[in-house]
Amino acid sequence: MSRRTAAPFNRLDAAIVARPWMITVGNQSPAPLGEITPDWDYASAVSLERVITLDHLKAAAELGLADEPYTLEVLIEVGTGPGDLPREVVRQTRLSLEPGEPCAIAIHVDPSRLSAQLSLRTSVLLASALEPGDPxxxxxxxxxxxxxxCVTRIEGDDPRFPMEVISFSTVFAGRPHEAAPWMLSWSPASPGRDFHGAARLYLNADEEDFVERVQEGDELTLQALMGDVVSQMCEAALRAGWHEDFDSAEPASVAGRVAHWLEQAFPDVAAAKTALENRPGEFRSAILASVRL
Structure with missing residues (x-):
């Protein structure tokens, strides 16, 4: 797919030198972070390390700030949970990025808050507002x-949210949702089914800009997408009475996943049910807020 979007301002490229992430599980030796991290369990602590260096002269040229004093900082967001998108951000760390000096990042993650996979987003941010001459x-x-x-699988066989990019105008030609940017295919009839076999999220390949924003991890796009998916399944579950069996639901089942989502958004299931019945707008907004990356 050709790139059709661009940032509204200059960004960094060659000025940043980022060494690969190293991960330490329990008492094991540090190892490069790969697609799969074996031998992890909920009793094994996780430590993550990397070093980032900034070339100030290259950065000033790339950003258009050659005549402007500026400061940068590094933001690390650690997410976890099954799916292509982090279910929960469990840790955030900000560090100063000084010109020419290595920025050593060391993060320790509480293993009790992890599940399925570990997601790491490293960002370099402008630390304070400027009024540069370059537009x-x-x-x-x-x-x-x-x-x-970077994402690494820490447990399970297939923790990623089932997602597929297809052309709606081809597959769903003439149907009411042909022009929709996405569609969640699932049935509320089987709450006990394994989630990965019971739900699939389709993205409309005809909407190239939207699909590209999803693939690039645009935060607002992902929040809107997951807010719709989570709200849709939670609403159906509450209306169907699944909440009466949440305590016995398997974590990997559809009902187990919905129970976790409701727990993230509301004080308890009763509060969620009351909001859905009496204040549906607040219900959806609470779900939307809970899936913010």
Whole structure:
């Protein structure tokens, strides 16, 4: 797919040198972070390390800030949970990025908060607002000038959210949802089914800009997408009375996944049910807020 989007300001490229992530599980020796991290369990602590270096002269040229004093910082977001998107961000760390000096990142993650996979997003942000002369230079504080995502599977056989990109105009020609940007295919009739076999999220390949924003990890796009998916399944579950069996639901089942989502958004299931019945707008907004990356 050809790239059709661009950042509204200059971003960093060659000025950032980022060494690969190293992961330490329990008492094992540090190892490069790969697609799969074996031998992890809920009793095994996880430590993550990497080093990032900034070439100030290259950065100033790339950003258009050659005559402007500026400061940068590194933001690390650690997410976890099954699916292509992190279910929960369990740790955030900010560090100063000084010109020419290695920025050593060391993060310890509580293993009790992890499940399925570990997601790491590293971002370089503008630390404070500027008024540069170059119209393409970044000027707002917290502008994301560089970022990278890494994901490693820590348990299970297939923890990723079932997702597929297809042409709706071809597959769903003439149907009411032909022009929709996405569609969740699932049935609320079987709450006990394994989630990965019971649900599949289709993205509309005809909407190239939307699909590209999803693939690039645009935060608002992902929040809107997952907010719709989570709200849709939670609403159906509450209306069907699944909540009466949440305590006995398997974590990997459809009902187990819905129970976790409701737990993230509301004080308890009763509060969620009351909001859905009496304040549906607040219900959906609470779900939307809970899936913010």
């Amino acid at each position: 393409l230079a970044p000027r707002r504080a917290a502008s994301r000038l560089w970022d990278e995502r």
